[in-house]
Amino acid sequence: MDTNTPRHDANFAGQIPELYDRYLVPMLFASYAADIAQRAAALEPSRVLETAAGTGAVTRAMAHALPAHVDIVATDLNQAMLDRAAKLDTGRTVTWQQANALQLPFDDASFDIVVCQFGAMFFPDKTAAFAQARRVLRPGGALLFNVWDRIEENEFADTVTDALARVFPADPPLFMKRTPHGYFDRDVIARDLAAAGFDAKPRFDTIAQRSHASSADVAAIAYCQGTPLRNEIEACGGASLEEATSACAKAIAARFGSGAVDGRIQAHVIVVRR
Structure with a gap:
């Protein structure tokens, strides 16, 4: 069990799915989905x-990229997201x-x-999840996934985290x-894949993109209200969700401008054969 991943970090419920899809998908996920x-x-x-x-x-991107005869089964732990x-x-x-996935x-x-x-x-036990993926793969099949690079390479996330540390100095939300x-x-990723039974060496590609939002307010809402960061902010005392979101919007505007904003994002894409 990865004790560094609290259970509420994977809780995508309430208003999160709608805000996640409206704001975060075009801001962060669409370009990487096309790549995958x-x-x-x-x-x-x-x-x-x-x-x-x-x-x-990714499901929608694959639905357009894969031939019609290919069966696509899409799963998630959170029924609200599905x-x-x-x-x-x-x-x-x-x-x-x-x-x-475990x-x-x-x-x-x-x-x-x-x-x-x-x-x-988000997997509380990465090795167990990778082992399950390997189990359901046919010989010669592939596990294809991506993960975000360190937060310093992802400017909006880094700015939001720094701003929240100032709002909640006693117990900063670090989701x-x-x-x-x-x-x-x-x-670490290669080690976890090997522990899961993958004998082949994984291939890593690091891809940088730009994240775009129509305003600093939209970017702040996306992070603070469209992810499980919302759960952590709401559990903190001293400032409301709206106040925390406003503080993040001001920090983003100070760094990236008051109009449309864009910041660097970076991720690793990994493929490993069974």
Whole structure:
């Protein structure tokens, strides 16, 4: 059990799914989803499993990138996220199924690839999740996933975290640094994959992008109210969610400007063969 990942860090419920999909998907996830979908298509699978699918950013990208005969099964631990995903048009049939990545309800060797976008960081036991992915992969199949790089390489997240530390100096909310940006060490990831039974050496590609928002307010709402950071802020005393969000908006505007804003984001893309 990874004790550095509190259970509430993976709690995407209430208003979070809608705000996550409205703001964070275009800000952070869409460009990386297109990249993952292209990589998945290049592997020429016939059956694909997606874990930690969230509101379906990668699912929709794969639905467009993969041939029509390819079966796509998209899963997530949080039913609320899947409910949001299922409302959006994928242009083809997708099987949506609630599932825990640490206990996948699928037969051995039943998928050609397992895809996971920005989900591995949330798994309380990374090795167990990777072992489950390996179990359901056919021989020669591939696990394809990405994780955020260190928070200093992701400017909006870094700015928000610093601003919240000033709002809550006694007990700063560290969700972004602890979880989304807490699993970036290549050696640690390679070690966890090997411990899960992957004998092949993983391939790492580090990809930098730009994150865009129409305003500093939108960026602050995305992070403070559209992620489990919201749960941590609301559990803190001394400032409301609205006050914390406003402080983050001011910090983003001070660093990136008062109009439309954009900041650097960076992630590792990993593929490993079974």
